[in-house]
Amino acid sequence: MKHRSLVSEASEHARMVAVTLALEGVAVADPAKAVENYVRLEGDELVLRDGTRVGLRGRVIVVGAGKATGGMAVGIEKVLGDRISGGVISVPEDLVESVSKQLSRIQVVGATHPRASRKSVEAGERIVSTVRGLREEDTVIALFSGGGSALAELPAEGVDIEELGELSVKLMKAGADIVELNTVRKHLSRFKGGWLAKHAYPAAVVALLISDVVGDRMDTIASGPTVPDPTTYQDAVAVIRKYRLEDSLPQSIRRILEDGLKGLAPETPKPGDPAFSRVHNRIIASNTLSLNAMAEKAKAMGYNTVILTSLLEGEAREVAKVLAAIAKEVLKTGNPVSPPAVILAGGETTVTVKGKGLGGRNQELALSAAIALKGVDRVALVSIGSDGRDGPTDVAGAVVDGYTYQRALAKGVRPEEYLENNDSYNFFRVVGGHVKTGYTGTNVNDFVVIVVEKENPWE
Ligand SMILES: Nc1ncnc2c1ncn2[C@@H]1O[C@H](COP(=O)(O)OP(=O)(O)O)[C@@H](O)[C@H]1O
Numbered sequence: 001m002k003h004r005s006l007v008s009e010a011s012e013h014a015r016m017v018a019v020t021l022a023l024e025g026v027a028v029a030d031p032a033k034a035v036e037n038y039v040r041l042e043g044d045e046l047v048l049r050d051g052t053r054v055g056l057r058g059r060v061i062v063v064g065a066g067k068a069t070g071g072m073a074v075g076i077e078k079v080l081g082d083r084i085s086g087g088v089i090s091v092p093e094d095l096v097e098s099v100s101k102q103l104s105r106i107q108v109v110g111a112t113h114p115r116a117s118r119k120s121v122e123a124g125e126r127i128v129s130t131v132r133g134l135r136e137e138d139t140v141i142a143l144f145s146g147g148g149s150a151l152a153e154l155p156a157e158g159v160d161i162e163e164l165g166e167l168s169v170k171l172m173k174a175g176a177d178i179v180e181l182n183t184v185r186k187h188l189s190r191f192k193g194g195w196l197a198k199h200a201y202p203a204a205v206v207a208l209l210i211s212d213v214v215g216d217r218m219d220t221i222a223s224g225p226t227v228p229d230p231t232t233y234q235d236a237v238a239v240i241r242k243y244r245l246e247d248s249l250p251q252s253i254r255r256i257l258e259d260g261l262k263g264l265a266p267e268t269p270k271p272g273d274p275a276f277s278r279v280h281n282r283i284i285a286s287n288t289l290s291l292n293a294m295a296e297k298a299k300a301m302g303y304n305t306v307i308l309t310s311l312l313e314g315e316a317r318e319v320a321k322v323l324a325a326i327a328k329e330v331l332k333t334g335n336p337v338s339p340p341a342v343i344l345a346g347g348e349t350t351v352t353v354k355g356k357g358l359g360g361r362n363q364e365l366a367l368s369a370a371i372a373l374k375g376v377d378r379v380a381l382v383s384i385g386s387d388g389r390d391g392p393t394d395v396a397g398a399v400v401d402g403y404t405y406q407r408a409l410a411k412g413v414r415p416e417e418y419l420e421n422n423d424s425y426n427f428f429r430v431v432g433g434h435v436k437t438g439y440t441g442t443n444v445n446d447f448v449v450i451v452v453e454k455e456n457p458w459e
């Protein structure tokens with residue numbers, strides 16, 4: 001064992017359990033496996049896990065866009081094989097080669113993320129032309145995941161894709177959240193906000209979604225191409241006003257929003273639109289579904305387990321203090337669960353970057369927790385991004401315990417200084433604790449696992 005003198009066996013055990021459970025969360029969200037677990041072929045029927053049966057009578061077309069959509073496509077080819085008539089998906093350009101190699105019936109095109117470009121329009125046009133003109137006996141399987149908004153687009157009449165991309169980036173930089181951003185995107189699109197389902201009608205649509213949206217709003221995941229849109233032109237304009245972008249709006253975008261407000265441009269398809277009568281939207285992987293699986297595993301390993309939330313948000317270093325306080329409470333009073341305990345949380349924190357260091361929200365959360373847990377025995381905390389890339393770094397996140405702080409000092413590293421400089425990556429590079437998964441091919445946001453052992457974890 002490394003650092004023997006500077007970590008107790010109970011803390012070492014807690015670290016191991018915490019990392020094991022975090023990796024379970026990633027494994028459950030694997031896109032191919034999630035599809036294979038959710039749908040099966042029974043004769044001429046596609047059976048969904050909730051019991052829904054969709055008769056496959058005519059053509060079966062697979063479309064989709066997103067960072068995890070390549071893996072989902074691999075999964076659906078495994079389930080349906082040559083029952084698939086054809087289709088096309090859009091994935092990040094650097095994944096095209098590896099995804100194409102694994103597919104035999106579905107075409108793969110590459111586009112840009114997080115800013116849509118002409119390639120995204122080419123992808124959007126191909127997808128729409130593939131589903132147009134289908135008949136009632138045909139079925140469209142739509143595979144959408146995070147990143148889908150940028151990777152496929154069909155702009156509304158007159159909207160310039162470069163101007164649309166620029167507005168999206170401005171909204172992101174101004175701090176708009178994903179619901180706000182996608183409310184605007186939907187109203188400049190003929191792909192998002194339910195339009196794809198309109199184009200596919202009267203074919204049946206089975207949309208399988210992997211959620212990277214905290215709270216799992218289906219109409220927000222990849223801007224909900226197959227989901228009725230509850231938002232309006234008024235909402236889109238309100239977002240633009242909130243971030244004070246109304247004066248710098250490009251002409252093509254201003255025109256459609258003004259027309260929309262006057263009722264001269266069509267609204268996105270709304271709940272109740274007959275086009276949705278044949279659409280089945282289902283979330284097949286999400287932060288919540290991963291947390292549930294992690295909790296099952298923790299219980300099977302003998303831990304008293306609680307899921308705190310899948311809606312974690314806030315400044316990473318502050319969230320860490322709250323989580324550390326909960327771990328200390330478990331030790332002190334056994335609330336909300338007594339040791340041996342596993343406390344699970346998920347979501348997506350934020351970091352206001354002020355320093356010049358290298359890091360990500362998960363590593364920063366872990367570093368702040370290491371400071372708050374200084375000297376506390378029998379506790380470990382891990383925080384990782386399920387996509388395997390925490391911020392602009394090559395690691396998923398980091399694991400800490402109550403001895404991390406001392407170990408850092410022994411190496412001449414002052415934790416507070418690294419936190420101050422947003423240099424969590426270099427902190428863990430020197431002190432140890434990086435969790436490396438490589439690029440996982442999925443994204444269901446972040447997981448935090450806290451493990452509190454009892455007196456002797458081997459008893
Ligand atoms: N030095 C840093 N320390 C901590 N967080 C950082 C640092 N640099 C960038 N970040 C954060 O990383 C986030 C981007 O993380 P990333 O994993 O790429 O996002 P996502 O997976 O959600 O697309 C930004 O919101 C930013 O706040």
Ligand SMILES: O=C(O)[C@@H](CO)OP(=O)(O)O
Pocket residue numbers: 114145146147148149150178182212213220221222223
């Ligand atoms: O595509 C999108 O609209 C969002 C949410 O699904 O994903 P990302 O934040 O990865 O761009």
Ligand SMILES: [Mg+2]
Pocket residue numbers: 385387388389390391
């Ligand atoms: Mg990430």
